[in-house]
Amino acid sequence: MKRKIWTVLMIIISMIFLAACQKASSKKEALDIVSEPETRTESLLHTVVQLSIYHENQEKAMDEAIAYIKEMEKLLSTNLEGADVYRINQAAGKKPVKVDERTFDIIETAQKMSQTSDGKFDISIGAVTNLWRIGDPEARVPSDQEIKAALPFINYKDIQLNAKDKTIFIKKGMVLELGAISKGYIADGVKAIFKKHHITTAIINLGGNVLTMGTSPNDSKGWNIGVQNPDEVRGDTVGSVHVKDQSVVTSGIYERFIEKDGKKYHHIMDPKTGYLVENDISGVTVFTKTSIQGDELSTSLFLLGIKDGLKLIEDMDGVEAVFIDKSNGIHLSKGLKKRFTLRNEDYHIVNEN
Template sequence: MFKFKKSLLFILTSLTLVLLLSGCTKKQPEPISKEGLFLGTFCKITIYDEASRDILEKAFDRIEKIENKMTINKSNSEIINVNSKAGLDYVKVSPDTFYVIKQAKHYSEISSGKFDVSIGPIVKLWNIGTDKARVPSAKEIEDKIPFVDYKNILLNEKENKVMLKKKGMIIDLGAIAKGYAGDEVERVLKENGVEHAIINLGGNILTLGSKPDNKNWRLGVQNPFDSRGQHLGTIEVSDKSVVTSGIYERYIEKDGKRYHHILSPQNGYPVDNSLASVSIISDKSIDGDALSTTTFALGLEDGLKLIDSMENVEAIFVTKDYDIYITPGLKNNFKITNEKFKLKN
């Protein structure tokens, strides 16, 4: 018998950072916000400028359009069309979908397949985060592994066409589409004159500009071993994306064992290493989204090496032993607020 965590806050929000707004004394316009369920998670956009609520409607309309193109959990979408033609033919998709697939394939390549956007057959077996979650048999997993290989995603850039080489393959953009949606919301807000906002797409947080008083936003980094809203430390950012992946976000339990949702493309089981969570700070949320999963799958040593090789990307690695490792750019920024955790580098 297994237990499925069905709490709205636990599964749908996947919040990994909590906004800390203390210290703002100058009177500012009343913020306006809108929230809703999109991309399989809880989304909230808050604007801190004087602005029309029509801007929020435009932002959520953009999220909905992206979801309708990239979901595999509805009756129809561009990704579903691509998957249905696996092994048969190319499918023309929108520039949005083509770009996200291309970026996903890029991260699959630089991680040597530790991140693999074609992991859909394995995701569908486990269904973690849905009411159909279960622990599949070893035979079921073994039968699906041959269909997971990003190298068999064929791209025709001239015509925005995509083909999956083998019948039975499934693309799942769940580890990257939210990031792209966040970047697009930021673009919509900027085009409509917004200068100060927080975009929260199920834990993918983007800070547009600074706070209205021109100070950095202070974000609390979620303690992966404690209840929602309990922090292990804080960082200050402006015009940045912060995305966290961890073993605590979505999981199922069976016979006393916990199975989290970050699955290995190599063996079909949840990634098992020393990490409890990884937070990525980047300019673009599509990068942070993909990299949080990629570095978690790579593990501490290789994950740190990958981030160190990139410009304008920082990371916070939290191990199951309560140790924290950060990249050099956070040395004078990240502050531990929970004494259980120790900074190791």
């Protein structure tokens, strides 16, 4: 009997010792934060990608993150033969396509976003964007007849998902286009890689998608993130907001457009009409916890307009937004009114009722 008790005691002591070792080990894994980051810049995802890590000796994490971005770019391509999205579009109306688990995850997430936005966000808009091809050398203004013929093939409800087999089937004539969600999904994926490497302090910048980890080692208020000037190239700002552990996603008419007969046609399309969104917004910047949510909301808010967009934001927890109108007015959600710093005298803050 004494031997059994002694054995049990030894097991308990071993478990306590092991737990203590694991706790000590996890403490050792905490990385020192430095004021000057290690930075990697590359041209990927049709934009400039910049990763900044505020810890030393993070080459392995950088390499893994860049490799992940390249892999996802290939996986979600609509033009690369063998890519998941390419194969789905090629098999439209013919057969379900088995895809990578990550491709399934992003399309499943996109479909849920379409439901919550009542179709304002819709990845099956490819049937129309393929006509316009804004951002490509072949960009053009399609005829009204072409657009009307494409509209019946835009409906997220017709995307059939089989979670068990990880297959996706779309109707004949449908075309998936993940450009409005892919950068957000990938940014969140890079953050997961960084966390795996015990990184706590970093900035992930995928063009219009900025995802911050932790807070700035050089500013007690947090990372000072600029709000893009919608009338200028990327990098010029109208103001800034301090953030901590947050995603900042911007959509605007400055990004990609074509011009015909003196009129600019930007790339943000309305799935219901097949034409560019016509309203008073020139740019919208969304502050969220995850980058993928910011992607979805930036598109949806553009379609909703300033008044309805602000109303939607006020009903959401942990989400803020900056709308910029075509008269250079800046409209702020309630949570940003005391946090936004105006830095461009050509713009003015509009006081909402």
